[in-house]
Amino acid sequence: MNESDTQEMFVEVVGAAEGFLPGQRLESNLLWALPEAPKLIEARLFWRTRGKGTEDAEVVDSHRIERPAAAGKETISLRLPEAPYSFSGRLVSIVWGVELIAEPSGKSALAEFVMGPDRKEVVLNAVSNAPGT
Amino acid sequence: MAPQASLVKGTGVVVRLFGTIFFLVFFAAGLAAVSFIGKQWWTGAQPYRWSEMPATVLASRIESGPERREGSAYVQYRYTFEGRTHVSERIDVDDPHPNGEEMLAFVQRLTPGSTATCYVNPKAPHEAVLRRQSLWFGLVVLFPMIFVLVGVAGLVGLWSPGVFSTKRPAPVTAIARRDSRNRGAVYFLFGIFALVGGVLTYLFGVLPLVEVVSSRGWRETPCQIVSSEVRHHSDSDGTTYSVQVRYRYRLDGRELQGNRFSFVRGTSSGYESKAQMVAKYPPGLRTVCYVNPKDPVQAVLVRSLRWEMLIGLFPLLFFAIGVGGLVWTARSGTSPSRLRSGPGQGGLVLAEAATGPLRGPGGKSALKARSTRLGKFVGLLFVCLFWNGIVSVFLVVLVNEWMRGQGSWFLSLFLTPFVLVGLALLVGVAYQFLALFSPSARLTLSASEVRIGDVVEIEWRIARHWLGVSELTILFEGQEEATYRQGTSTATDKETFYRDCVVRTNDAGAIASGKGTLRIPPNAMHSFSSRHNKIVWCLNVKGAVPRWPDVAEDYELHVLPKASV
Numbered sequence: 001m002n003e004s005d006t007q008e009m010f011v012e013v014v015g016a017a018e019g020f021l022p023g024q025r026l027e028s029n030l031l032w033a034l035p036e037a038p039k040l041i042e043a044r045l046f047w048r049t050r051g052k053g054t055e056d057a058e059v060v061d062s063h064r065i066e067r068p069a070a071a072g073k074e075t076i077s078l079r080l081p082e083a084p085y086s087f088s089g090r091l092v093s094i095v096w097g098v099e100l101i102a103e104p105s106g107k108s109a110l111a112e113f114v115m116g117p118d119r120k121e122v123v124l125n126a127v128s129n130a131p132g133t
Numbered sequence: 134m135a136p137q138a139s140l141v142k143g144t145g146v147v148v149r150l151f152g153t154i155f156f157l158v159f160f161a162a163g164l165a166a167v168s169f170i171g172k173q174w175w176t177g178a179q180p181y182r183w184s185e186m187p188a189t190v191l192a193s194r195i196e197s198g199p200e201r202r203e204g205s206a207y208v209q210y211r212y213t214f215e216g217r218t219h220v221s222e223r224i225d226v227d228d229p230h231p232n233g234e235e236m237l238a239f240v241q242r243l244t245p246g247s248t249a250t251c252y253v254n255p256k257a258p259h260e261a262v263l264r265r266q267s268l269w270f271g272l273v274v275l276f277p278m279i280f281v282l283v284g285v286a287g288l289v290g291l292w293s294p295g296v297f298s299t300k301r302p303a304p305v306t307a308i309a310r311r312d313s314r315n316r317g318a319v320y321f322l323f324g325i326f327a328l329v330g331g332v333l334t335y336l337f338g339v340l341p342l343v344e345v346v347s348s349r350g351w352r353e354t355p356c357q358i359v360s361s362e363v364r365h366h367s368d369s370d371g372t373t374y375s376v377q378v379r380y381r382y383r384l385d386g387r388e389l390q391g392n393r394f395s396f397v398r399g400t401s402s403g404y405e406s407k408a409q410m411v412a413k414y415p416p417g418l419r420t421v422c423y424v425n426p427k428d429p430v431q432a433v434l435v436r437s438l439r440w441e442m443l444i445g446l447f448p449l450l451f452f453a454i455g456v457g458g459l460v461w462t463a464r465s466g467t468s469p470s471r472l473r474s475g476p477g478q479g480g481l482v483l484a485e486a487a488t489g490p491l492r493g494p495g496g497k498s499a500l501k502a503r504s505t506r507l508g509k510f511v512g513l514l515f516v517c518l519f520w521n522g523i524v525s526v527f528l529v530v531l532v533n534e535w536m537r538g539q540g541s542w543f544l545s546l547f548l549t550p551f552v553l554v555g556l557a558l559l560v561g562v563a564y565q566f567l568a569l570f571s572p573s574a575r576l577t578l579s580a581s582e583v584r585i586g587d588v589v590e591i592e593w594r595i596a597r598h599w600l601g602v603s604e605l606t607i608l609f610e611g612q613e614e615a616t617y618r619q620g621t622s623t624a625t626d627k628e629t630f631y632r633d634c635v636v637r638t639n640d641a642g643a644i645a646s647g648k649g650t651l652r653i654p655p656n657a658m659h660s661f662s663s664r665h666n667k668i669v670w671c672l673n674v675k676g677a678v679p680r681w682p683d684v685a686e687d688y689e690l691h692v693l694p695k696a697s698v
Contacts, residue, residue, distance in 0.1 A: 023697045033613040052626055053615030056663035087658045090628045091615040092666045103345040116584075117695050122658045123629040124613065 005084040008034050009109035010043040011043065011063030016044040018110060020096075022082045028098045028111070038102040041065040045078045047100060051092045089124035152620065160284025164668040166277030174274065176227050177266035180252040186261070188212040188251040191220070193243045195236065206236035208243055212251050214258040221251070221261045237379075237392045239428040248639040262469045272332065275325045282322060285298075289620065319462050327455025330448045337445030341396040348396070349437040356382035359390070373400035378414050382422055384429045389526045391422055391432035398445070450519065464632045500576040503671065510565040510619040517558035524551045536562045568682035572602050572636045574674045576688050578651075584693045586655035591635060594646045595676065595684075602676040602684065607635040607689075609651050610659070614667040631657060635672070644676070651690075659694045 010031040020026055030043055042064045048057035063076045084094050097112040114121045143538070190209040196207045207230055209222050243249055243263075254260040264395040361378040376394045383389070394410075414434070425431035527548055535539050572595050579590035595602055611631035618622060635649040653670075661668040670692045676684030 022694060049663060051615055051666070052617055054617050054665040058663070065394050082697055083659060084661045085658060085694065087668075089613045089624055089630060089658070089668075091613040092668070096659070122656065124658060126610075 008032060009100050009102065009107050011033045011098055011109045013098050013111045013113050016113035019116070019121075020080055020116040021119055022115060022117065023080060024115075025077055025079050026098075026113075027075055027077055029073065029075050030100050031073045032068075032100070034101065034102060034105070035068040036071065036075065038068065038105060039066075040103040041068045041072075042101055042103070043076055043078070044099045044101065045080070045096075047084060047086075047094050047096050048090055050092055051089070053092055080115055084115040086121035087116070087124060088121055091102065136540040137644060148524055148620070149291050149354075152287060156287030158284075159280050159287065159358045159396070163277045163280025163282075163284060167274055167281060169619045170210055170271075170274045170277065174268075174271045177225075177270065178268060180226055180262050180265045181268070183252040183254050183261075184214065186212050186214055186251055186253050188261075188263075190243045190245055190247050190249055192245055193240045195240055196230070204236060205230040206232065206240050207242065208263060210243075210249060210263065212253065212261060214253045214261075217258065219253075219259050219261065221259070223261065224263045225266065226262050227266075234392055237390060238428075241430040242428075243252075243387055250260075269332075272328065276282045276329050278524055279322060279325050282318065286318060290620075307349045307352040320459065322460030323455045323462060325455070326451050327459060330453070333448035334446060334452055336435070337398055337448075338449065340447060341398060342438075343438060345349070345438055348423055348433060350426070351436065352384075352426050353435070354384060354432070355424040356380040356391070356420060356425045356434075358414050358416050358420065359421075360416055361414045362412045362413050363404060364400075373402055374404050375400040376407050376410050378411070378434060380414075380420075380422055380432075380434065382424065382432065384424055387429070389430055391424075391430075391434070393431075395433060395435040395437075401444070414508075459479040481486050498578045498581050500578065500672065501688065503687045503689050506565070506569050506571075506573075506686075510562070510569055513565050514559070514562050517555070517562045520551075520558055521555040524548070524555045528552060537679030564682055571678060571682050572596060572676060572684050574676070574684060574686060575676070576672060579691075582656045583619065583651075583690060583693045585652060585653055585657055585659055587653050588652075589651050589653075591651050592646070592648045593636075593674075595644055600676055602644050604637075604639045604677045605636045606673075606674075606675045607649065609633040609635050610671055610673055612667075612671070614669060616665040657692075660690070660692045665687055 012029040012031075013030065025090055028043060030041070032041060044059045045061040046057055046059045049055055050089075060081055061078045063078065065072075065074065076099070076115040086096055087094050089092040093113050096115045097110050099108055099110040116122055146445070172269075190208060190210050192207070192209040194207050196205050206224060207222065208219065208224055211218060211220050213219070225231050231530050249263060251261045252265060290378050312354075337347050357380060359379040359381055364375050364377045366373045368377065376393070378394045379390060379392045380389060381390050407510060422432045422434050423436045444627075531540070531544055531548060534544075575596060577592045577593045579592070580587070583589055592606075593605075593607065595605070609632070612630045612631060615625075615626050631654060633652065635651065636647060638644060638647075644652070651672075658668050660670055670690045672688040672690060674688065679685065
């Protein structure tokens with residue numbers, strides 16, 4: 001899933017449709033075309049929670065481009081950690097993504113993907129109770 | 134399919150309207166108090182910018198009469214500034230003739246002809262004062278700041294669309310900044326509690342005790358009671374009373390007067406007890422007082438410890454709340470059980486949790502309960518004391534009124550639910566106290582770490598089983614926990630997504646000790662903990678104990694992700 005508040009920023013995670021394994025390296029294509037050169041462009045590898053609880057997020061890796069041109073493109077490589085898996089429960093879900101953000105304007109774009117064993121998210125309500133319970 | 138996140142807080146219009154009025158009142162009242170105290174402090178701080186000059190005391194006395202408040206201090210002094218001589222009668226910048234128990238000693242120190250220090254306004258040299266107010270007074274403004282903060286936080290919480298005002302997820306950094314801001318506000322709130330509680334405890338609890346101890350070295354001096362009465366102090370909250378006794382004594386050839394009865398500060402309710410004290414010191418009575426040999430104008434009639442001094446330790450409760458809150462906020466912010474991996478490491482760094490397993494010999498690990506019984510007992514005791522402490526004040530007033538035949542049915546009915554809650558808390562405390570002696574379970578895993586898909590052995594031992602656990606049930610559960618704001622309070626929802634019964638038995642031998650098997654489903658989610666959301670795996674131990682509080686404890690199990698290939 002790709003989302004951007006303007007057409008000026010774009011990020012793509014190569015192979016997002018297939019999902020990723022924990023610890024795998026992923027490649028991300030970054031594209032930007034801003035009216036003026038930003039001070040910094042940063043790509044952040046993060047997970048965030050969604051659902052009933054207040055959202056939490058953590059950036060686990062990042063790639064900084066200092067004093068970039070107003071327009072440019074770059075392909076970067078980031079390594080995923082072993083956890084947490086993408087999962088979907090009745091109350092809480094975890095989503096992984098790469099966010100591209102320009103400072104100081106704050107313009108951003110992000111691309112989400114799934115990370116988990118078997119390259120799929122864990123669906124909690126599919127976990128069965130042990131027999132006899 | 135992942136559930137759609139609710140990105141915009143949904144709050145009814147009516148709730149928002151009433152909430153807005155409520156928090157506006159909080160905000161306005163707090164702001165008014167902050168403005169008033171701030172203005173008072175600023176006025177009192179001005180003499181710190183003035184010039185310190187020597188002055189000669191011309192006259193000093195305590196005055197009373199229709200033109201002055203009872204016990205007002207009057208001091209006239211002369212000083213010279215830039216070659217010109219001035220005479221002033223002003224003692225404080227905001228009160229030229231202050232009154233108060235300490236003014237008698239103040240006036241007696243400034244005998245006519247003696248030298249004092251005054252503070253002269255260089256821009257208006259005719260303006261001078263003898264005393265400067267303590268700058269620590271400015272800290273009082275922190276107390277009404279709590280109301281301002283609550284008002285602002287409530288209004289923001291009600292009307293702010295939050296971080297996620299659009300369908301597009303906001304930058305990840307915004308979430309971190311929000312959390313950091315919220316934590317800053319929580320630190321500030323608890324910090325004020327600790328500061329205000331600490332200051333009040335020091336002034337009303339510790340200082341009187343220190344004075345009692347230091348007065349052991351004061352000189353016992355014969356004195357004669359000049360006057361004694363119970364003084365009434367009325368304000369919007371009602372009437373309180375204080376013991377007012379004046380006595381005269383001689384020391385080193387000088388006749389002095391004292392008006393300090395004991396080291397207890399302030400006024401309080403209870404007329405009868407004070408009247409009894411006053412009756413013991415009628416005018417004309419010859420008795421003894423205790424005089425500070427280093428400052429003979431300081432004297433006291435009763436220097437022993439009095440039970441009213443214990444009331445001065447009541448603000449210690451606020452200090453404890455403040456400090457406890459600061460510690461809790463600091464500890465909850467570190468999320469020690471979060472699984473994280475450093476950038477580029479490719480491996481997993483597991484942060485040991487405070488409730489994590491204890492490594493034992495042979496790769497075994499002992500599990501610890503999520504919350505201790507002692508912690509539950511102390512927590513409940515704290516709430517019970519706080520609640521019943523406040524309710525008992527009103528209850529005593531109500532009972533006294535009924536005994537005087539002036540009972541109010543309205544107040545009685547209003548107070549009833551609060552009293553019932555207080556009684557329930559007392560029962561709860563008694564139950565928790567007995568639960569401290571209930572049998573306890575010791576759980577040991579056959580492995581030092583557990584991963585998704587693993588099968589491990591669990592061993593249990595029930596200590597103090599002589600109390601007779603009639604049935605033991607151990608359940609292995611996986612739960613989601615989600616914490617969110619609901620208006621001004623916080624709620625946590627839990628949902629069990631997995632349950633396995635490890636043992637359910639009423640066989641005495643199997644209850645005392647035994648082994649079972651834990652199977653972590655291969656397609657499940659590992660343990661996860663962030664500030665507001667958790668995946669928790671735990672062993673739920675329930676032991677039915679006839680005629681005694683049951684065993685009911687949860688032991689958290691940290692389930693790691695599958696081993697990387």
